[in-house]
Amino acid sequence: MSNRSLDDSSPDLSELAESWRIHLRAQHKSPQTVRAYLLSVQMFLSSSTELTKGAVIAWLASMADVESATVRLRLAAVKQFAKWLASEDYLDADPILMVRPPKLDAKPVPDLSTDEVTRMLKACAGKDWRAKRDRAIITLLAETGLRAAELLALDITDVDLGSCIALVRRRKGARARRVQFSPSAAAAIDRYRRAVSLPADGPLWLSSTGRLTYTGMRHTLGARAEAAGVIGFHAHRLRHTAAVRWLAAGGSEGGLMAQAGWQSREMVDRYVSVARETLAGEEFNRLGLDVDWS
Numbered sequence: 001m002s003n004r005s006l007d008d009s010s011p012d013l014s015e016l017a018e019s020w021r022i023h024l025r026a027q028h029k030s031p032q033t034v035r036a037y038l039l040s041v042q043m044f045l046s047s048s049t050e051l052t053k054g055a056v057i058a059w060l061a062s063m064a065d066v067e068s069a070t071v072r073l074r075l076a077a078v079k080q081f082a083k084w085l086a087s088e089d090y091l092d093a094d095p096i097l098m099v100r101p102p103k104l105d106a107k108p109v110p111d112l113s114t115d116e117v118t119r120m121l122k123a124c125a126g127k128d129w130r131a132k133r134d135r136a137i138i139t140l141l142a143e144t145g146l147r148a149a150e151l152l153a154l155d156i157t158d159v160d161l162g163s164c165i166a167l168v169r170r171r172k173g174a175r176a177r178r179v180q181f182s183p184s185a186a187a188a189i190d191r192y193r194r195a196v197s198l199p200a201d202g203p204l205w206l207s208s209t210g211r212l213t214y215t216g217m218r219h220t221l222g223a224r225a226e227a228a229g230v231i232g233f234h235a236h237r238l239r240h241t242a243a244v245r246w247l248a249a250g251g252s253e254g255g256l257m258a259q260a261g262w263q264s265r266e267m268v269d270r271y272v273s274v275a276r277e278t279l280a281g282e283e284f285n286r287l288g289l290d291v292d293w294s
Helices: 013-026 031-045 053-061 068-087 114-122 129-144 148-152 183-196 214-228 236-248 253-260 266-287
Strands: 165-168 177-180
Touching (some): 013 031, 031 068, 053 068, 114 214, 129 214, 129 236, 148 214, 236 266, 253 266
């Protein structure tokens, strides 16, 4: 393989990052993915003008105080950039691809209590369409455990309010699945649809400018949480809430995995670890394991 990064006319990686942006768009990567990839590469290039194994390792070491999951994502983006550079004969990507990401922190994400979810729903008590939209979103996330990206990708035709089933077309692994929700959630979605006069097809969740984005959802739900006095809220906590509610009600792990779109039982442990003792206490009471010592 030719290696133009080693000769006297070594290319400007910052300029090549712009060419990589064009390549990513040609591959139909989502705008969010392109922005995330470019941001990570730009962060790396701000610390080094050469893409070498040593430079990548030094860059990772400089992020000692950053969450492991975030570091892994940034490293993955740099590796993708390196692979593209290798395909264009600018460097040998193998040494960079051999850099190991840090181990993921096993930090549990707390679920929301029934009271916290109820307070957030009450914070959506307004009569405008945005209040009805936010109430429907919170209800659906708390019931189904949909990923934020899956929820935002829903189209009107993906949701059958009669059978209370949502068809999740976009998720990890690009495999579709059907997710069940309650008649109460269906009623909330219906109230929102009528308030905003949705057409027969197109995106289900709207903002004032088109399909609701992740940034828009984070902002609006964050405002609802603040109004409800819910501390430390982020949308992913609703996914954890759905998992804990499922198991606390006696649902099977296999059913939860199918509903949440998980392929590994390890994810069940990760999502409910913070609520494990509470679940165990509730299960003890439900099983009636008291002993009559009289």
